[in-house]
Amino acid sequence: MKAIIIGSTKHLAFAVFYSSVGTSIALIAMAVWFLNSRPDLSLWHTTDLQSEYTVKTEVNNFSDYLALEEQLFVELDKKVYQNQSEPQYFDILNRYVRGSYSDPGLWSQDWNRSFEWSKVDAEYGVLLLHGMSDSPYAMSHFAKHYKGKAHVLGLRLPGHGTLPSALTKVTWQDMAAAVALATEQMKQTLGDKPLYVVGFSTGAALALNHELERIASNKQAHYAAMVLFSPAIGLPPVAAGARWQARLGNILGLDKLGWNSIQSEYDPFKYGSFAVNAGDVVYRLSEHNLELINQLGKERLAGLAPILTFQSLTDDTVDTSAVVNSLYQKLPNVGHELVMFDINRTKVNLSLILNDPLLPYEAVLAQDAYDFTFTLVENESADTRKIHARRLNDDSKQELGLIWPKQVYSLSHVALPFPKSDPLYGPVGDQKKQHIQIGIAASRGERGVLTVPASEMMRQKWNPFHSYMLKKMDQIIVAQ
Numbered sequence: 001m002k003a004i005i006i007g008s009t010k011h012l013a014f015a016v017f018y019s020s021v022g023t024s025i026a027l028i029a030m031a032v033w034f035l036n037s038r039p040d041l042s043l044w045h046t047t048d049l050q051s052e053y054t055v056k057t058e059v060n061n062f063s064d065y066l067a068l069e070e071q072l073f074v075e076l077d078k079k080v081y082q083n084q085s086e087p088q089y090f091d092i093l094n095r096y097v098r099g100s101y102s103d104p105g106l107w108s109q110d111w112n113r114s115f116e117w118s119k120v121d122a123e124y125g126v127l128l129l130h131g132m133s134d135s136p137y138a139m140s141h142f143a144k145h146y147k148g149k150a151h152v153l154g155l156r157l158p159g160h161g162t163l164p165s166a167l168t169k170v171t172w173q174d175m176a177a178a179v180a181l182a183t184e185q186m187k188q189t190l191g192d193k194p195l196y197v198v199g200f201s202t203g204a205a206l207a208l209n210h211e212l213e214r215i216a217s218n219k220q221a222h223y224a225a226m227v228l229f230s231p232a233i234g235l236p237p238v239a240a241g242a243r244w245q246a247r248l249g250n251i252l253g254l255d256k257l258g259w260n261s262i263q264s265e266y267d268p269f270k271y272g273s274f275a276v277n278a279g280d281v282v283y284r285l286s287e288h289n290l291e292l293i294n295q296l297g298k299e300r301l302a303g304l305a306p307i308l309t310f311q312s313l314t315d316d317t318v319d320t321s322a323v324v325n326s327l328y329q330k331l332p333n334v335g336h337e338l339v340m341f342d343i344n345r346t347k348v349n350l351s352l353i354l355n356d357p358l359l360p361y362e363a364v365l366a367q368d369a370y371d372f373t374f375t376l377v378e379n380e381s382a383d384t385r386k387i388h389a390r391r392l393n394d395d396s397k398q399e400l401g402l403i404w405p406k407q408v409y410s411l412s413h414v415a416l417p418f419p420k421s422d423p424l425y426g427p428v429g430d431q432k433k434q435h436i437q438i439g440i441a442a443s444r445g446e447r448g449v450l451t452v453p454a455s456e457m458m459r460q461k462w463n464p465f466h467s468y469m470l471k472k473m474d475q476i477i478v479a480q
Helices: 002-036 062-077 136-146 164-168 172-190 203-216 239-250 277-302 320-330 347-351 357-366 466-476
Strands: 115-117 125-129 150-157 195-201 225-229 259-261 307-312 337-341 371-381 386-391 396-403
Touching: 062 172, 062 225, 115 136, 125 136, 125 172, 125 203, 136 150, 136 195, 150 172, 164 203, 172 195, 172 203, 172 277, 195 203, 203 225, 203 277, 225 466, 259 277, 277 320, 307 320, 307 466, 320 337, 320 357, 337 466, 396 466
Parallel strands: 125 150, 125 195, 195 225, 225 307, 307 337, 337 371
Antiparallel strands: 115 150, 371 386, 386 396
């Protein structure tokens, strides 16, 4: 009887094992089929640009970086813009077709490139770092705000401003090396005058990494203060497995598996398609930063200059809780501030929200004290769209004279850097402008028809509280 039971158990175990293996293979096969059934890759997904900067490139200073960037755009023009067939009707919103509504050449400033606006008698400098898949355009309003007041440099990070294909090979070390070149350029220009860095998303993570690496090497911090928008401190857990999708695609010879999304390229200054490698790059950078933060500890992190961070409570790209728990809760009390934008808590909105995004932070909000200034921008009450800024350290409130726009229930990851007046992402149309105005697009019809997902069209792309952020920035930059 014992032998029969043991034998039956072994057979059952083998059956369960092989069944699990078979199920896993079937699920992987279905996933591969689904991913590979997406639209075909285009020229901008497959073209390789040889002139892009990498950490191994023999470039010794920022001037060399700009010279290489010039070669890069000449190569881009030759391989893509001059290699297009006669434009078709569906090319009218293609950024890679000259004369289309999405042609970056329609803009007076080429925001896909690095730029440096000098000021001989500037008392300080501002370095601007954009996010993953973006371009320096994402930092354009901050650049304009400090133009004429400071020496301003907007860096085009490697892999950006050209083709989505560039994101299939870029590494975070490439981008960090470019940040180091731009920082050194600013330090040499300014001398002993203060340098401030403003970073968005991945750019914010790169700014933080630059300083963490210096402190870990027992060097003095470069930046007098850091202003971070939607910083990539942590990513959703699914990002950890992103690189396996690309590796599977390489093994099977299926190039489409190297892409999280394959979309129309209608935005002149931001890629629509997103390479799997790009997500993996941000994940690796954020993990490296967290490792440095934990290794250094509060005592050595005191070497960081004050950090002012703006973060939306709802952020589908980066992990908001990581900003609170993995960064701010580990910083010493040396003048840091976190400004978090709550959702629009009107009664109607609350009745439609599935889970209150503030609930995971109940323990943090209930703390008796913080080692940083914690500001929550929220509705004055559930009966109004008016907002105030509540300082959680002492529960003091500041009236801002601002309100939530109608039909907007929250900010988003991408909205923070852009004001309502933004000519690309803002909601105000201008018939005199010949270029695309993405912010006014809200096409309605049946789902699954358009190449651009409805969720992307309806995503909030501008920040109604942009003026408040500029005032806060000036308090840490201009006032110092």
